[in-house]
Amino acid sequence: MPKARKKKVPVTADGRDIVSPSSNPHTTRTVIRRFHVLLKKKGQVEHNPATTSNAEELKKINEELASMGGLAAYQRMSSIGQGSDRGGGSERVLIKWLVNMGLSKRDSMSRLCLLEVGALKPDNYASCSSWIDATPIDLRSRHPAIREQNFLTMEANENRGKWDVLSLSLVVNFVPEPRDRGRMLCLAHNFLRESGLLFLVLPLPCVENSRYLTFEHLGLLMTAIGFHEVERKWKQGGKMAYWLYRKVERGIHPDFSPFRKRCVCRQGSSRNNFVILLQDQ
Numbered sequence: 001m002p003k004a005r006k007k008k009v010p011v012t013a014d015g016r017d018i019v020s021p022s023s024n025p026h027t028t029r030t031v032i033r034r035f036h037v038l039l040k041k042k043g044q045v046e047h048n049p050a051t052t053s054n055a056e057e058l059k060k061i062n063e064e065l066a067s068m069g070g071l072a073a074y075q076r077m078s079s080i081g082q083g084s085d086r087g088g089g090s091e092r093v094l095i096k097w098l099v100n101m102g103l104s105k106r107d108s109m110s111r112l113c114l115l116e117v118g119a120l121k122p123d124n125y126a127s128c129s130s131w132i133d134a135t136p137i138d139l140r141s142r143h144p145a146i147r148e149q150n151f152l153t154m155e156a157n158e159n160r161g162k163w164d165v166l167s168l169s170l171v172v173n174f175v176p177e178p179r180d181r182g183r184m185l186c187l188a189h190n191f192l193r194e195s196g197l198l199f200l201v202l203p204l205p206c207v208e209n210s211r212y213l214t215f216e217h218l219g220l221l222m223t224a225i226g227f228h229e230v231e232r233k234w235k236q237g238g239k240m241a242y243w244l245y246r247k248v249e250r251g252i253h254p255d256f257s258p259f260r261k262r263c264v265c266r267q268g269s270s271r272n273n274f275v276i277l278l279q280d281q
Contacts, residue, residue, distance in 0.1 A: 115166045
C-alpha cells in the first residue's frame with residue numbers, strides 16, 4: 001500500500017495551529033522569555049541614533065521575531081499558559097480577592113467596570129457577569145469581543161476616573177521601555193475612580209531576582225504613584241507574583257525623583273535587569 005503523502009503547509013499560513021494546547025510548559029516559558037528579550041533589545045535599538053549598524057541589528061531582531069510567529073505566537077503561548085490544565089488564568093486570583101471584599105454582592109445595576117489590559121480571552125470574567133462589567137483590550141485582538149487597543153495611547157480625558165478595577169496581568173513586563181512601564185502604572189492611577197483597584201501581576205523573577213527592583217522598592221514606587229497595597233500573593237520558588245492596590249490621593253506634584261534612574265538594589269552576575277522608571281508628571 002502506497003505511503004500517504006504528508007499534507008504540505010501553505011507558505012501563506014500564519015502559523016495559528018503550530019502551537020498546540022498540549023505544548024510543553026518549559027517550551028512555552030522559554031519562547032515567552034525569548035520574546036521579552038527580543039522586544040527589550042528592539043526598544044533599546046530604536047532609541048539609539050539611526051546608524052547603519054543599528055539598522056542591521058533592528059532588522060535581525062525583527063526577522064527573529066517574525067520567524068517565531070510575531071505577536072500572534074506570543075499571544076498563543078500566553079493563552080496556553082492560561083489553560084485550565086495549567087492552573088487557569090490570573091483572573092481567578094483577582095476574582096477571589098474581590099469576592100472576599102464583598103464586591104460580588106453588587107446587583108446588575110451597579111456592576112464593577114473592569115478594564116482588562118492584555119486580554120487573551122474574551123470571557124475571563126464571564127462567570128461574574130452579574131457583578132462585573134468587563135472590557136477586554138489587547139494590542140492585537142484575537143477575538144471580536146476583545147477591543148484592539150494600545151493602553152498607552154488610550155485617550156486620557158475620556159478614561160480619567162472611569163474604571164472601578166483595572167487589570168495589568170503580565171502586561172507591564174511585556175513593555176520594552178522602563179519609562180513606559182512607569183507611565184502605564186501612572187495611567188492606571190488616572191483611569192481609576194476614587195478608591196479604584198489595580199490588579200498587578202508580574203513574573204516573580206522581575207522582583208525577586210532583579211538587579212534594580214525589590215518588593216520594597218516596588219512598594220515605594222507604587223506609593224509614590226498613589227497606590228496602597230491591599231493584597232499580595234507569591235511563594236518562594238513560584239513563578240508569579242500578584243498584587244491588589246487601591247487608588248489613594250496623592251500630592252499635586254508627587255516626588256518621583258528616587259525612581260527616575262536605575263538604582264542597584266542587589267549585586268550579582270545572575271540578576272536580571274528588569275526595572276520600572278517614572279517621569280515627573
